[in-house]
Amino acid sequence: MKYKADYxxxxxxxxxxxxNKMKAYALLWERCAKIMQNKISAIVDYETKLxxxxxxxxxxxxxHAMDYQETKYEMSQKNKEKEKILQNIxxxxxxxxxxxxHILEVH
Numbered sequence: 001m002k003y004k005a006d007y008x009x010x011x012x013x014x015x016x017x018x019x020n021k022m023k024a025y026a027l028l029w030e031r032c033a034k035i036m037q038n039k040i041s042a043i044v045d046y047e048t049k050l051x052x053x054x055x056x057x058x059x060x061x062x063x064h065a066m067d068y069q070e071t072k073y074e075m076s077q078k079n080k081e082k083e084k085i086l087q088n089i090x091x092x093x094x095x096x097x098x099x100x101x102h103i104l105e106v107h
Contacts, residue, residue: 024054032061039064 029037040060043050050056 021054022052025052025057028054028057028061036061036064 050060
């Protein structure tokens with residue numbers, strides 16, 4: 001009898017734990033932005049490893065939230081464009097100086 005009661009209690013705890021895991025997963029998932037949800041659901045083993053596993057979902061969220069490589073390329077492109085503009089300004093100013101110095105030497 002005692003073992004039956006312990007077994008029933010264990011099964012009850014497992015059921016409660018599984019329900020709480022699903023609730024935690026649902027809460028985390030609905031709090032994610034749609035873009036983050038798309039990134040996470042695009043992971044190859046999402047269905048088998050991440051779905052209904054709140055701890056692995058949190059790790060995936062952290063990984064994608066901290067991953068700045070996606071924006072790094074865009075920012076480096078903007079910096080390169082700014083560098084080109086500055087170089088063009090410098091080249092133009094050097095050409096103007098050379099032109100002015102040539103004009104001043106002639107006169």
